[in-house]
Amino acid sequence: MNYPFWDVPVSYGVLMAVIAVFHVFVSHFAIGGGLYLVVSEHLARKAGDARRLEFLERLSKFFVLTTLVAGALTGVGIWFIIGLISPTATEALIHNYVWGWATEWTFFVVEIAAAMIYFYGWKTMAPRAHMAVGWIYFVFAWLSLFIINGIVTFMLTPGQWLATGDFWDGFFNPTFWPSLVLRTGVCVMLAGLYALLVVARCEAGGFKERTVRWSAGWGVAGLAVTAVCQYWYWKAIPAAVTAKALQTMPTPIHSMEISVWLAVAIGALLVVFGLLAPRKLGYGAAAALMVLGLAWFGAFEWFRESIRKPYILAGYIYGNGVEVAQADRYKKEGLLAQMAFKTGDDGADLFRHACQSCHMLNGYKALKPAFDGMDRAFIAAIVRATHQLKGNMPPFPGTAAEAEKIAGYLGHHTDKRPLAEIYKLEGVELGRKAYAIRCGVCHVIGAASDKSQSFAGQSADDLNNMLNTAADLGEGMPAYTGDAAERKALVAFLQELGKGGKK
Amino acid sequence: MNLPDYQFISAPLWLVTVLHLLTLSLHFMAMNFLLGGVIITLLSNARKRWDDATAVKFARLFPAATAATVTLGVAPLLFLQLVYPRQVYAAAIVSGWFWLGVPAAVIVAYYALYRASFAGQRTGRAGKAVLLLALAGLLYVSLVYSSVFSMAEQPGLIRDLYARDQSGFVWNPAVGDYALRWLHMVFGALTVGGFFVGLLGRNDVEVFATGKRFFVGGMVAAALVGMAYLLALQEHLLALMRSPAIWALTASVLLSLVSLHFFFKKNFWLSGIMLFLSLAGMVFVRHTVRLLRLAGEFDLASWRVAPQWSPFAMFLACFVVMLVVVAWMLRMFFGAKKSAA
Numbered sequence: 001m002n003y004p005f006w007d008v009p010v011s012y013g014v015l016m017a018v019i020a021v022f023h024v025f026v027s028h029f030a031i032g033g034g035l036y037l038v039v040s041e042h043l044a045r046k047a048g049d050a051r052r053l054e055f056l057e058r059l060s061k062f063f064v065l066t067t068l069v070a071g072a073l074t075g076v077g078i079w080f081i082i083g084l085i086s087p088t089a090t091e092a093l094i095h096n097y098v099w100g101w102a103t104e105w106t107f108f109v110v111e112i113a114a115a116m117i118y119f120y121g122w123k124t125m126a127p128r129a130h131m132a133v134g135w136i137y138f139v140f141a142w143l144s145l146f147i148i149n150g151i152v153t154f155m156l157t158p159g160q161w162l163a164t165g166d167f168w169d170g171f172f173n174p175t176f177w178p179s180l181v182l183r184t185g186v187c188v189m190l191a192g193l194y195a196l197l198v199v200a201r202c203e204a205g206g207f208k209e210r211t212v213r214w215s216a217g218w219g220v221a222g223l224a225v226t227a228v229c230q231y232w233y234w235k236a237i238p239a240a241v242t243a244k245a246l247q248t249m250p251t252p253i254h255s256m257e258i259s260v261w262l263a264v265a266i267g268a269l270l271v272v273f274g275l276l277a278p279r280k281l282g283y284g285a286a287a288a289l290m291v292l293g294l295a296w297f298g299a300f301e302w303f304r305e306s307i308r309k310p311y312i313l314a315g316y317i318y319g320n321g322v323e324v325a326q327a328d329r330y331k332k333e334g335l336l337a338q339m340a341f342k343t344g345d346d347g348a349d350l351f352r353h354a355c356q357s358c359h360m361l362n363g364y365k366a367l368k369p370a371f372d373g374m375d376r377a378f379i380a381a382i383v384r385a386t387h388q389l390k391g392n393m394p395p396f397p398g399t400a401a402e403a404e405k406i407a408g409y410l411g412h413h414t415d416k417r418p419l420a421e422i423y424k425l426e427g428v429e430l431g432r433k434a435y436a437i438r439c440g441v442c443h444v445i446g447a448a449s450d451k452s453q454s455f456a457g458q459s460a461d462d463l464n465n466m467l468n469t470a471a472d473l474g475e476g477m478p479a480y481t482g483d484a485a486e487r488k489a490l491v492a493f494l495q496e497l498g499k500g501g502k503k
Numbered sequence: 504m505n506l507p508d509y510q511f512i513s514a515p516l517w518l519v520t521v522l523h524l525l526t527l528s529l530h531f532m533a534m535n536f537l538l539g540g541v542i543i544t545l546l547s548n549a550r551k552r553w554d555d556a557t558a559v560k561f562a563r564l565f566p567a568a569t570a571a572t573v574t575l576g577v578a579p580l581l582f583l584q585l586v587y588p589r590q591v592y593a594a595a596i597v598s599g600w601f602w603l604g605v606p607a608a609v610i611v612a613y614y615a616l617y618r619a620s621f622a623g624q625r626t627g628r629a630g631k632a633v634l635l636l637a638l639a640g641l642l643y644v645s646l647v648y649s650s651v652f653s654m655a656e657q658p659g660l661i662r663d664l665y666a667r668d669q670s671g672f673v674w675n676p677a678v679g680d681y682a683l684r685w686l687h688m689v690f691g692a693l694t695v696g697g698f699f700v701g702l703l704g705r706n707d708v709e710v711f712a713t714g715k716r717f718f719v720g721g722m723v724a725a726a727l728v729g730m731a732y733l734l735a736l737q738e739h740l741l742a743l744m745r746s747p748a749i750w751a752l753t754a755s756v757l758l759s760l761v762s763l764h765f766f767f768k769k770n771f772w773l774s775g776i777m778l779f780l781s782l783a784g785m786v787f788v789r790h791t792v793r794l795l796r797l798a799g800e801f802d803l804a805s806w807r808v809a810p811q812w813s814p815f816a817m818f819l820a821c822f823v824v825m826l827v828v829v830a831w832m833l834r835m836f837f838g839a840k841k842s843a844a
């Protein structure tokens with residue numbers, strides 16, 4: 001809690017995703033594109049193909065403009081934004097990996113210089129020297145991936161580092177190799193996709209046909225490597241993490257499924273247009289491939305980010321910036337006592353530091369609907385028990401009194417009318433809503449903590465008794481505080497559930 | 504389990520400081536060429552002092568200068584965040600949106616400069632509108648940096664500002680603190696820009712004269728503003744006078760005069776080296792001022808130092824490889840250009 005909290009009306013996750021997905025899309029192209037250019041230049045020179053050389057020169061202009069400007073600066077952008085939204089984790093990463101980043105910087109310098117010289121040197125440099133510069137570009141660009149891959153994979157699977165704190169233990173961590181090969185495959189695939197976009201505008205003919213085939217081949221080859229590695233990568237994540245994800249974390253699992261379907265779609269388009277009917281490739285299809293590629297990458301990165309919950313640095317720092325090593329101390333001494341920057345509104349300060357890095361009140365992962373119609377006691381109970389809820393959240397890092405303060409702050413922003421009035425519901429439907437808000441956040445129907453079975457064959461009286469003792473049923477389970485109408489509706493719904501559970 | 508502690512510096516402090524200040528000086532050199540060069544090109548073109556061909560010649564260098572500025576800026580930012588995270592992130596968060604606007608503004612300026620350079624190749628005229636757009640971007644970046652980094656030297660101010668407004672739309676209100684510092688930078692940029700204009704236009708009387716005018720004028724203006732800045736430091740001035748930085752400052756002033764002398768003699772190598780040393784000296788003074796202003800809130804010596812020698816060796820080796828490879832490529836490039844000409 002050494003930092004102020006940047007209180008913005010946009011979700012941190014979304015803000016980060018927008019910049020990061022764009023950046024990785026361009027930066028992986030920056031690597032694969034370099035290889036594509038220099039390999040194609042070799043072939044073109046060997047065949048004395050002037051038309052192709054001219055195409056490559058044009059491609060390299062597009063390349064320089066996208067990678068050197070947008071690629072490099074969105075990279076700077078990621079760095080700027082993580083300092084704003086996760087200063088503690090950024091500080092920890094920089095302290096551990098400053099020499100990794102400094103090394104990457106040396107590669108980056110070579111990469112930038114090589115790209116410019118390659119681009120400006122088409123006409124003036126001797127072919128051999130020009131191609132040598134092209135190779136230098138590719139090698140150093142890939143080396144910078146090598147370094148950053150060590151740091152990015154460290155965030156998900158720090159491996160032995162948690163015990164030793166050793167630079168190399170964290171760097172060559174369990175997902176280092178699968179991720180490196182996977183990303184290399186992505187680079188190759190994207191090189192093909194970008195080249196298709198440029199060549200799609202050429203007039204139809206032999207040149208176009210050959211170039212489309214060649215570029216689609218890159219796409220297919222890269223995609224094949226990527227597909228195999230995605231499985232390898234999944235297997236390299238500790239089983240405890242993937243098992244937990246399968247049980248309680250819908251987001252990463254959905255992202256993974258989506259990414260598989262997108263990969264299938266990319267593969268199909270590449271085979272159809274690129275290999276079977278290259279003449280037919282138009283700008284629309286090429287652009288569609290780009291969009292699919294971007295979406296695929298987005299889904300993959302979303303998977304990687306979301307399966308890391310509740311951490312930002314696995315096992316080390318929680319998503320809200322609380323250091324795992326300090327969590328017990330915070331819980332005892334209170335969060336407010338640790339805050340270096342305060343606003344005078346304790347409830348707001350606590351909410352921001354404990355929850356707002358993942359939740360908005362309204363908007364993305366909104367909390368208002370989760371608390372509309374609820375009283376302070378219930379809200380406070382939920383705040384204290386976040387680690388019991390679905391979504392694999394970090395434990396609440398403060399004292400019970402601080403949970404009350406958050407409840408006060410949230411209560412201030414939520415609707416205080418009863419559920420029936422807010423949602424205009426009655427009967428079993430009202431009960432369903434009450435269940436979703438009061439119970440479903442922990443007991444997800446059809447998932448591991450489903451309690452439908454235990455409602456089977458229970459009378460209304462039994463269920464009312466159960467609700468009377470709710471706070472004693474499980475650690476963190478809130479007391480039941482709904483009004484009579486809501487209670488009646490909930491009991492009716494629980495009986496419905498019980499019937500379903502018996503079947 | 505005992506988790507590793509991340510609050511440490513992974514090399515001796517002097518080493519980190521040397522790398523920080525060295526790369527920062529290089530960043531300033533490139534940035535000054537860029538910012539000063541764009542301003543001088545625009546002014547000279549507007550006053551019809553230059554023909555279009557000269558302006559185009561400069562416009563073609565700006566993309567590379569931007570690449571150098573950005574690349575050489577990344578390294579000092581890394582070291583800055585390593586040693587002063589508490590101060591720098593806090594100030595950045597309070598001005599969050601402006602801070603985030605920096606990479607966006609650089610992208611705009613960068614594309615504008617590419618446009619100017621390509622347009623020049625085709626039409627023989629550097630586009631004034633795009634150069635102005637680029638200048639706006641560069642000035643924005645420099646102002647944000649001055650205001651944020653100056654805020655980072657006053658943790659108390661950050662706490663007050665944050666208590667009032669958490670939206671990230673807070674612009675450092677202590678204008679007096681950084682206006683002079685920023686102006687000093689801009690005049691410094693004109694000085695260095697003037698040097699490069701003179702160097703590149705050494706065979707053209709009119710262009711060399713322009714370079715000279717900006718070199719001398721920028722230096723005088725920067726010196727005056729610099730003095731005013733020092734006086735405005737008030738209680739810190741005395742401490743500065745008693746620190747080794749006062750010698751660096753004296754040496755820097757003398758070196759810049761020596762640089763001017765060699766510039767008049769058209770000995771650009773010596774002039775350039777003196778100019779760089781003078782700038783590096785100023786960077787050291789700036790560093791000292793930061794520590795003086797932070798005294799009481801932050802002490803460098805409070806860092807735990809736990810060197811990671813093998814990763815450092817990797818960096819050092821790669822650094823040497825970088826120098827060799829870049830030098831080789833530049834030789835191939837300029838060698839080819841010469842033989843083509």
Ligand code: HEM
Pocket residue numbers: 076527530534538569572573575576577578579580581583609641642644645646648649650652684685688
């Ligand atoms: C291309 C446009 C840029 C311009 C015109 C520019 C200009 C400036 C100026 C005027 C300062 C001095 C501020 C002051 O102390 O008052 C500065 C400092 C600095 N710049 Fe740049 N800059 C640019 C790009 C960048 C980029 C892209 C980065 C890094 C990613 C960067 C990194 C830094 C750092 C780290 C410092 C200060 C370091 C310290 O205080 O120790 N700059 N820049």
